[in-house]
Structures are given as structure tokens and as C-alpha cells.
Amino acid sequence: MPRVNDHFAKLKAGYLFPEIGRRVRGFQADNSDAPIIKLGIGDVTEPLAPAITSAMKAAVDEMGERATFHGYGPERGYGFLIDAIRQHDYASRGVDIADDEIFVSDGSKCDSGNVQELFAADATIAVTDPVYPVYVDSNVMAGRTGAADENGRYTGIVYLPATEENKFAPAPSDKADVVYLCSPNNPTGTVATADYLETWVDWANAHDALIIFDAAYEAFIRDDSLPHSIYEIDGARTCAIEMRSYSKRAGFTGVRCAFMVVPKELEGKTSSGDTVSFNAMWNRRHSTKFNGASYLVQRGAAAVYSEEGLQQTNAQVDFYMENARLLREGLGAAGFTCYGGEHAPYIWLKTREGTGSWEFFDQLLRTCHIVGTPGAGFGPSGEGFFRLSAFNSRDNVTEAIERIKKAYG
Amino acid sequence: MPRVNDHFAKLKAGYLFPEIGRRVRGFQADNSDAPIIKLGIGDVTEPLAPAITSAMKAAVDEMGERATFHGYGPERGYGFLIDAIRQHDYASRGVDIADDEIFVSDGSKCDSGNVQELFAADATIAVTDPVYPVYVDSNVMAGRTGAADENGRYTGIVYLPATEENKFAPAPSDKADVVYLCSPNNPTGTVATADYLETWVDWANAHDALIIFDAAYEAFIRDDSLPHSIYEIDGARTCAIEMRSYSKRAGFTGVRCAFMVVPKELEGKTSSGDTVSFNAMWNRRHSTKFNGASYLVQRGAAAVYSEEGLQQTNAQVDFYMENARLLREGLGAAGFTCYGGEHAPYIWLKTREGTGSWEFFDQLLRTCHIVGTPGAGFGPSGEGFFRLSAFNSRDNVTEAIERIKKAYG
Numbered sequence: 001m002p003r004v005n006d007h008f009a010k011l012k013a014g015y016l017f018p019e020i021g022r023r024v025r026g027f028q029a030d031n032s033d034a035p036i037i038k039l040g041i042g043d044v045t046e047p048l049a050p051a052i053t054s055a056m057k058a059a060v061d062e063m064g065e066r067a068t069f070h071g072y073g074p075e076r077g078y079g080f081l082i083d084a085i086r087q088h089d090y091a092s093r094g095v096d097i098a099d100d101e102i103f104v105s106d107g108s109k110c111d112s113g114n115v116q117e118l119f120a121a122d123a124t125i126a127v128t129d130p131v132y133p134v135y136v137d138s139n140v141m142a143g144r145t146g147a148a149d150e151n152g153r154y155t156g157i158v159y160l161p162a163t164e165e166n167k168f169a170p171a172p173s174d175k176a177d178v179v180y181l182c183s184p185n186n187p188t189g190t191v192a193t194a195d196y197l198e199t200w201v202d203w204a205n206a207h208d209a210l211i212i213f214d215a216a217y218e219a220f221i222r223d224d225s226l227p228h229s230i231y232e233i234d235g236a237r238t239c240a241i242e243m244r245s246y247s248k249r250a251g252f253t254g255v256r257c258a259f260m261v262v263p264k265e266l267e268g269k270t271s272s273g274d275t276v277s278f279n280a281m282w283n284r285r286h287s288t289k290f291n292g293a294s295y296l297v298q299r300g301a302a303a304v305y306s307e308e309g310l311q312q313t314n315a316q317v318d319f320y321m322e323n324a325r326l327l328r329e330g331l332g333a334a335g336f337t338c339y340g341g342e343h344a345p346y347i348w349l350k351t352r353e354g355t356g357s358w359e360f361f362d363q364l365l366r367t368c369h370i371v372g373t374p375g376a377g378f379g380p381s382g383e384g385f386f387r388l389s390a391f392n393s394r395d396n397v398t399e400a401i402e403r404i405k406k407a408y409g
Numbered sequence: 410m411p412r413v414n415d416h417f418a419k420l421k422a423g424y425l426f427p428e429i430g431r432r433v434r435g436f437q438a439d440n441s442d443a444p445i446i447k448l449g450i451g452d453v454t455e456p457l458a459p460a461i462t463s464a465m466k467a468a469v470d471e472m473g474e475r476a477t478f479h480g481y482g483p484e485r486g487y488g489f490l491i492d493a494i495r496q497h498d499y500a501s502r503g504v505d506i507a508d509d510e511i512f513v514s515d516g517s518k519c520d521s522g523n524v525q526e527l528f529a530a531d532a533t534i535a536v537t538d539p540v541y542p543v544y545v546d547s548n549v550m551a552g553r554t555g556a557a558d559e560n561g562r563y564t565g566i567v568y569l570p571a572t573e574e575n576k577f578a579p580a581p582s583d584k585a586d587v588v589y590l591c592s593p594n595n596p597t598g599t600v601a602t603a604d605y606l607e608t609w610v611d612w613a614n615a616h617d618a619l620i621i622f623d624a625a626y627e628a629f630i631r632d633d634s635l636p637h638s639i640y641e642i643d644g645a646r647t648c649a650i651e652m653r654s655y656s657k658r659a660g661f662t663g664v665r666c667a668f669m670v671v672p673k674e675l676e677g678k679t680s681s682g683d684t685v686s687f688n689a690m691w692n693r694r695h696s697t698k699f700n701g702a703s704y705l706v707q708r709g710a711a712a713v714y715s716e717e718g719l720q721q722t723n724a725q726v727d728f729y730m731e732n733a734r735l736l737r738e739g740l741g742a743a744g745f746t747c748y749g750g751e752h753a754p755y756i757w758l759k760t761r762e763g764t765g766s767w768e769f770f771d772q773l774l775r776t777c778h779i780v781g782t783p784g785a786g787f788g789p790s791g792e793g794f795f796r797l798s799a800f801n802s803r804d805n806v807t808e809a810i811e812r813i814k815k816a817y818g
Contacts, residue, residue: 001684002586002619002648003529004677008690018696043480053473056705057466063663064462066802071452071662106515106665106703113698117550120412137697141526177411210411239411253480254472254704256515268413275410281417287427288546289522294515295663296465297703393475 007143012152016133016377017041020361027365037400039327040371042186042346042389044251046319048300049312052250055303059296073292076283077104077259081298084305085259089244095231101263101279103286104301106293108216108245108258112180113138114289115212115241115260118281119178120271126158126176130187130378130385132214135180151380161381162188168339168348169196172203179204181230182214184221187378187387188348189324189340191226197233204239210268210278211240216258219249219317221343237263241278248345248391250304250313257293257301320345323397324390330401331388334409345390348375352408360386368403416552421561425542425786426450429770436774446805446812448736449780451595451755451798453660455728457709458721461659464712468705482701485692486513486668490707493714494668498653504640510672510688512695513710515702517625517654517667521589522547523698524621524650524669527690528587529680535567535585539596539787539794541623544589560789570790571597577748577757578605581612588613590639591623593630596787596796597757598733598749600635606642613648619677619687620649625667628658628726630752646672650687657754657800659713659722666702666710729754732806733799739810740797743818754799757784761817769795777812 020040028036048056062068076082082102090097105111112134119125125139136157139145146155153159160170160179168190172179181200183192204211213230221228230236242261246252266278293301303309324341331338331349339348349372351360357374364370364386375385390397429449437445457465471477485491491511499506514520521543528534534548545566548554555564562568569579569588577599581588590609592601613620622639630637639645651670655661675687702710712718733750740747740758748757758781760769766783773779773795784794799806 001617001676001678003532003617004679004685004687004690005527005529006679006681008527008693009679009683009685011693041481045475045478045480047475047478048469048472050473053469056469060457060462060465060469063457064459066454066456069454069456069660069663071454071660072450073663107700109700110698118414118417120414121552123412134697141694141697143530208410208412251478251480254478254482254701256700256703267410269410270413270415270418272415274418276413276418278413281413284417284420285550288543288550289519291516291518291665292663294665294703294706296705 005141007141010140010145010147010154011137012148016373019377020371020373023361024365024371034369036369036371037392037396038371039388039392039400040373042373042391043253044248044391045393046251046316048251048255049309049316051306051309051312052300052303056296056300059299063295070295073295073298075287075290075292076100077102077293078295078298081302084302088305090229090231093228093232095229097231097261098264101261102259103262103282104257104259104293104298105290106256106258106297108214108243108247109134111243111258111260112214114285116142116144117285118268118278119144119210123177124156124158124175126160126173126179128162128170128181129159129380130162130375130382131180132182132186133378135212153380159379159381163381172200174207176209178210178212180212180214182216184217184344185340186217186344187346187373187375187382189344189346190348191221191343194227194233197227197230201230201233201235201239205235209239211236213240213242215242216245217248217344218244220321220345222321223343226343231261231263237265239266241266246301246304249317250301251316252301255297255300257297320390323392323394326397326401327388327390331404334405336408341390347388347390349386349388351384351386354384357383357386367407368400370400370403414550416550419549419554419556419563420546421557425782428786429780429782432770433774433780443778445778445780446801446809447780448797448801448809449782451782451800452662453657453800454802455660455725457660457664458718458725460715460718460721461709461712465705465709468708472704479704482704482707484696484699484701485509486511486702487704487707490711493711497714499638499640502637502641504638506640506670507673510670512669512671512691513702513707514667514669514699515665515706517623517652517656518543520652520667520669521623523694525551525553526694527677527687528553528619532586533565533567533584535569535582535588537571537579537590538568538789539571539784539791540589541591541595542787544621562789568788568790572790581609583616585618587619587621589621589623591625593626593753594749595626595753596755596782596784596791598753598755599757600630600752603636603642606636606639610639610642610644610648614644618648622649622651624651625654626657626753627653629730629754631730632752635752640670640672646674648675650675655710655713658726659710660725661710664706664709666706729799732801732803735806735810736797736799739814743814745817750799756797756799758795758797760793760795763793766792766795776816777809779809779812
């Protein structure tokens with residue numbers, strides 16, 4: 001038998017969402033008529049905005065005619081999309097990003113998983129705990145960790161507990177070479193202030209560290225004075241890579257488009273002491289292992305920035321955030337302590353009397369026929385917490401609140 | 410400065426096609442009215458078939474309505490596509506592949522680049538020379554090689570020269586743990602017989618080796634008795650992974666869809682001697698670092714298998730293969746020795762009197778305003794050869810032949 005990558009064997013069985021899927025299917029098999037409301041995986045429910053579908057249909061028409069057909073596109077993305085990103089996502093907030101610092105991809109899950117290919121093999125990774133599992137799992141597969149302990153923590157990874165005590169905003173650790181930060185945060189729903197990000201940027205520049213900043217949920221920030229990009233912080237261009245996505249902002253979870261920003265000032269060092277450009281490295285990675293996002297998809301993403309596109313997608317974000325407000329207030333009325341949900345589509349609910357996250361998952365499914373995500377699935381510090389997503393219809397959100405009030409209020 | 414993955418520094422500057430692009434832009438800057446014909450990168454030119462564009466537009470409509478909207482899909486692909494693949498690509502040729510052995514992706518370049526994540530860190534990789542550069546570069550980045558020598562060959566990789574002498578069909582090497590085979594071959598345009606593949610399968614099973622079989626061009630095989638899949642060979646299910654693509658077969662180079670088959674009998678061994686399933690490993694990789702191919706794209710790919718879709722896309726393949734025949738015969742008439750082009754859209758042309766590949770590239774661009782791909786760009790054994798692609802309009806192909814006959818005939 002061929003020898004394999006040993007590190008896969010360290011991965012704990014089952015990625016979080018497949019495990020949730022298995023439990024839900026098991027419940028449904030025994031309770032086929034239970035009206036389940038899914039507030040779990042964080043998948044959008046609103047359809048694509050008309051500006052987007054129009055642009056995509058026009059793109060399909062182009063692809064059906066010889067004169068306007070598009071074959072291989074630029075690996076880093078089409079100019080029409082990169083230009084819109086530069087203007088609307090960055091210049092509009094006073095942040096200067098060059099076209100060749102933007103890399104369009106088929107999703108932030110891919111970018112999150114692939115970015116670690118740039119790090120030294122023995123780099124020490126830091127993550128907040130709880131955390132989006134891809135940051136950790138992709139580093140486990142690449143061999144940057146030891147085995148997992150009984151709490152699911154891998155040796156060699158620095159875990160930074162995000163707790164009620166530190167307001168879910170852990171401080172930097174001197175030991176790390178690379179840190180993944182996510183704001184607005186998945187799963188806690190909390191948002192980083194400029195002061196907090198400044199602490200991290202200053203630390204990274206002082207400690208030869210790299211920040212991977214996941215801003216997939218930036219469109220959900222309601223307070224304009226909060227940073228949308230890490231590049232709003234002085235010094236970030238020499239220490240940070242930023243990820244953005246159209247998944248939640250424009251309903252692209254099934255369409256697939258995202259992008260990553262790698263500033264040209266961001267330099268790294270080889271073990272022989274040579275200075276290298278992260279931008280050049282990522283460009284090499286991107287053009288060697290990726291062939292560009294689908295033309296149809298990029299046309300759809302560019303339409304997000306049109307006048308109608310912005311109006312329509314912003315209205316969707318507003319809609320989800322009203323769901324978040326209703327959930328937060330409804331859960332509060334039912335006596336739960338809740339975090340998040342003000343600048344993020346996630347509510348981070350504290351379970352009562354030390355109920356375990358998975359126990360609460362089974363309870364909520366059985367009692368209320370509601371699917372959420374166990375906090376412990378995002379890391380041991382998520383134990384005793386539970387993530388509810390605001391991505392659903394208003395009727396389902398209202399109904400879910402009623403069921404929870406009835407069961408727990 | 411953060412420390413980086415040292416192995417990127419081993420990569421030779423510039424991926425082949427960007428280098429070609431640079432030379433063509435340089436020529437165009439000085440010769441803006443030269444009517445260039447591109448037979449280089451191997452990108453399709455025919456528009457998407459009507460059956461595909463109809464299906465994609467219907468899918469866009471679905472995505473624009475709440476009731477039929479699709480968010481996150483199954484990471485391994487939708488059932489409607491997997492089912493079509495199983496039936497049309499495999500069962501129709503007597504090959505039994507299960508649904509959960511098929512993994513839909515956003516392109517074979519990604520699959521080719523990512524599959525090496527399954528191999529042991531110290532696995533010895535074998536490639537034919539010349540070869541599609543992604544197989545090599547992705548292993549260089551992962552640290553499975555030493556530095557490149559003056560011929561561009563990396564130490565630690567086993568190169569199997571594909572030459573006129575061995576009919577571009579090199580024999581197995583005992584030293585390799587993993588071998589990449591591509592048939593119909595890019596770049597030589599030659600095709601593997603069942604006997605030849607049997608030699609490899611028997612060798613792999615006897616030597617604990619793994620075959621990565623790239624069948625991206627299988628639709629171009631004109632002789633029905635030649636194998637389209639490695640699984641037509643007895644014993645392949647215990648030693649081979651197969652890759653397929655819609656890029657060339659259905660004009661998806663800008664649409665992005667492909668798939669990989671990982672049989673459940675395919676087992677590997679960890680360094681501690683445990684037996685693991687490659688299918689389970691790839692499923693973990695796929696569901697951790699990928700979020701499924703775009704719904705719109707998968708609907709388009711499934712339409713390839715409809716009655717109209719097969720008729721229309723097969724007609725496109727026939728059209729390109731008639732181009733290939735004209736090129737082969739025209740080049741022969743101009744006095745060139747040519748290989749390939751009978752079961753593949755590529756002609757592997759032997760340059761004359763020891764002209765170097767890149768020298769011939771510059772000569773053909775200057776004299777005939779034709780862009781091809783230097784054989785040396787695919788590896789040192791490609792030196793003295795040149796790849797011409799059949800992906801172009803009939804007018805351009807005819808015109809290219811006339812120019813070549815005039816210049817060289």
C-alpha cells in the first residue's frame with residue numbers, strides 16, 4: 001500500500017457540520033413530521049438579488065456566443081471585479097489597495113485552508129478559541145501540530161480563549177508566528193474595535209508575526225466607526241493578509257466567490273535569511289494550483305457593486321440583522337445571556353446551569369425542533385455556549401423565538 | 410519578518426504560460442498590427458453549447474427565487490451531477506464506480522495541485538518528461554524535492570523521459586511511490602493503450618505505489634477500443650486515482666468544473682503501519698478546504714450529459730479533432746515530423762535541425778505570427794519539440810497551416 005500523509009490521522013473524526021447533519025438526519029428519521037427550523041450552519045436563505053441574476057444571465061449569454069465567449073481568465077480575477085473591490089471595499093473607506101494585491105477565489109473556505117501553504121513548516125499557529133475549524137484543521141493536515149488532547153486541542157497550537165471575562169477579545173501571545181483573527185467573529189458574533197486591532201498589529205510587527213484577518217462578515221457591521229478592514233489600522237500592510245467573501249454579504253454560499261488581499265509591503269524570511277514577498281508567493285500559489293473563479297460567478301460578484309446591487313444586497317443584510325435583533329431580544333426575554341448579533345449575523349448564547357453545548361443541541365432539537373451549532377464544536381472554550389444564526393425567514397425566526405420562549409421562558 | 414515556506418524559493422521563475430504571455434505582449438508592442446493566431450495555451454474557442462447555457466440560465470432563475478434558491482451544496486457535488494457521471498462516464502463503458510467515489514471540484518488544475526496533500530511528506534514522485542507543470546510544482550511547494558538543476562529538473566523527482574525512441578510511453582521506475590500519468594497526453598498528444606496502462610497498474614500494485622491518472626482529454630479519443638478510464642484495467646481500483654475535466658470536453662475553461670474518482674478499495678499506510686482509506690482522506694480534505702463547486706456550474710456540467718448536450722459537445726470535440734487532423738497533415742506537408750493529434754487536441758511537432766523549443770517559439774511568432782508552446786517548457790525531454798493546439802476556428806487553423814507551409818514548406 002502507498003504511504004500517506006500521516007497528519008490526517010490526527011484530525012478528530014468528523015468536521016462539525018457533517019456531525020450536525022448526521023444528528024439532524026437521525027432525529028428526522030424518527031420524527032419525520034417535526035417542523036425543523038435550521039439556525040445552525042449559517043447558510044443564507046434569501047435568493048440572489050435581481051442585479052446579480054441579471055448580470056449572471058448576461059454572462060451566460062456571452063459564453064454562448066463565439067464573439068463574446070470567455071475561456072481561461074486571469075488566475076487572480078478579472079479587472080472588472082478587482083477594480084470594483086478596490087474602489088468600493090477599500091478606497092471608499094480611505095484604504096489604498098492596489099489591483100495586484102487582490103486575489104479573487106472561489107470561496108473563503110478555500111482561501112482559509114490554502115493560505116497556510118505560505119507559512120514555515122514549523123511555524124507556531126495561534127487561534128482564538130472558539131474558532132472556525134478550517135484554520136486549525138488545515139494546519140493539522142500540513143503537519144504543524146501534534147495530536148489532539150481529550151478537549152480536542154492540538155499540541156503545538158496556541159489557543160487564545162475568547163471568554164466572557166475578556167469580552168471575547170483575547171490578547172496577543174508572544175509564542176505565535178501566525179495568528180488567525182476573525183471580525184465580525186464567527187462564532188461569537190462579537191466585533192473588533194480599532195484599538196483592539198491596533199494591539200494586534202503592533203504586536204505582529206514587533207514579533208515578526210503574521211495576521212490572517214478573516215473579514216467575511218464585514219458587511220454586517222452596523223457602526224460606521226468600527227473598522228471594516230484591518231488595513232484601516234496603521235502598520236497592517238506589513239503584517240496582515242485579509243480575506244473577504246460574497247457568501248454572506250450577497251448570498252453566494254452556493255455561487256462561490258471570495259477574495260484575499262496580500263499587500264506588497266508584506267515580507268517574509270526564508271530559513272537562509274532571504275527576504276521574500278508574500279504577494280509574489282501567493283501569486284505563484286494561486287497561478288499554479290488555481291485557474292481563476294468562474295467567469296459567470298465573477299460577473300455576478302461585480303454586480304454586487306452596481307447601484308442596484310448595493311441597494312439590494314444591503315437590504316438583505318439589513319433583513320438578516322433585524323432577524324439577529326429579534327433573536328437577541330427574544331432569547332434575552334426567555335432569560336438567556338446572549339452575545340454578538342449586533343454587528344454580526346450570529347448570536348452566541350450561553351446555555352443555562354452548565355448544560356453542555358452538544359447536550360443543549362440535542363435538547364433544542366428535541367424540544368423546540370431548532371437546529372443550532374454547539375459552541376464546543378468550535379473549540380473547548382465554546383463549551384457551554386451555542387451559536388444561533390440569523391439566516392432564515394422572518395417567519396421562521398419569529399416561530400423559533402416563540403418555541404424557545406415557550407420551552408425556556 | 411514572519412518566516413515562510415522555504416520550498417517556494419526552489420520554484421523556477423515564471424510558470425510556463427505567463428512567460429509565453431510576456432513574450433507575446435512584447436512582440437505585440439512592437440508589431441501591433443501583426444495578425445497573431447494563438448495555438449498555444451490550449452484554451453477552447455467554441456462557445457458553450459446551447460444545452461449548457463439553457464441549463465445555467467434555468468439555474469440562475471432558481472437562485473433568484475426563495476423557494477428554489479440553493480445555498481451551500483454538498484462538498485462532493487450534487488447528486489444530479491454525480492449520478493450522470495457514474496452512468497455516462499463509467500457504467501456506459503462497463504466500469505462500476507459508486508457515487509461516493511466521485512468528488513466534483515472547480516477544475517482539474519486544483520485537483521492536480523491538491524491531490525499531493527494525501528502523499529507522505531517523503532514520497533518519491535515520478536512524472537513523465539515532458540509533463541504538465543502543475544504535477545511537479547505542487548510537489549516542489551510541498552517540499553518533496555530538492556533544488557532544480559540547470560535543466561529545470563528537481564532533485565528527488567524521478568523523471569521518465571517520453572521520447573520518440575519509447576514512443577512517448579516510458580516504462581515504470583522502481584524508485585517511485587507516486588506516478589502521474591496523463592492520457593491522452595498533454596503535451597505530447599499521444600494516447601495510452603490498455604496494454605501500456607496494464608503494465609503500470611501491475612507495477613503499482615506490486616510496488617505499493619499510487620497512480621494519479623489524468624484523463625482530462627478522454628473525450629478526444631477516437632478509437633473506441635482504447636481505454637477512456639484507468640478503471641477499465643483490472644487492478645486499478647487498488648492503485649489509482651483518476652481526474653476528469655469539463656474544460657476541454659465541453660468548453661468549461663472559463664466555467665470551471667472537474668471531478669476526481671477515488672475508489673474505496675484504494676488503501677494507504679501511515680508510518681506507524683495503520684491502513685487508511687484514500688477515499689476517506691480525500692473526503693476529509695475536500696470537505697475541510699472546499700465548499701463545493703458553484704451550483705450554476707454543476708447544473709451546466711450535468712447538461713453536458715443530456716441528449717442535446719452530448720450531441721452538441723461531441724460535435725465540438727469532432728470539430729477540434731478535424732482541426733487537429735488538418736494541422737497534422739499540413740505540418741507533415743511542410744516537412745515536419747509530428748506526433749499526437751489523433752486522439753488528443755495537441756500536435757507534438759519536432760523542430761528542425763536541432764532548433765531549440767524557445768528559439769522555434771520566437772521564430773514562429775516572428776515569421777508566421779503563430780503562438781505555440783515550447784516543448785522545453787514542459788521539461789527537458791521536450792527540448793526540440795513544440796506543442797500546437799487544435800483549439801481555434803477553422804479559418805485560423807487553415808490560415809496557420811498556409812503560413813507555416815509558406816515559411817517552412
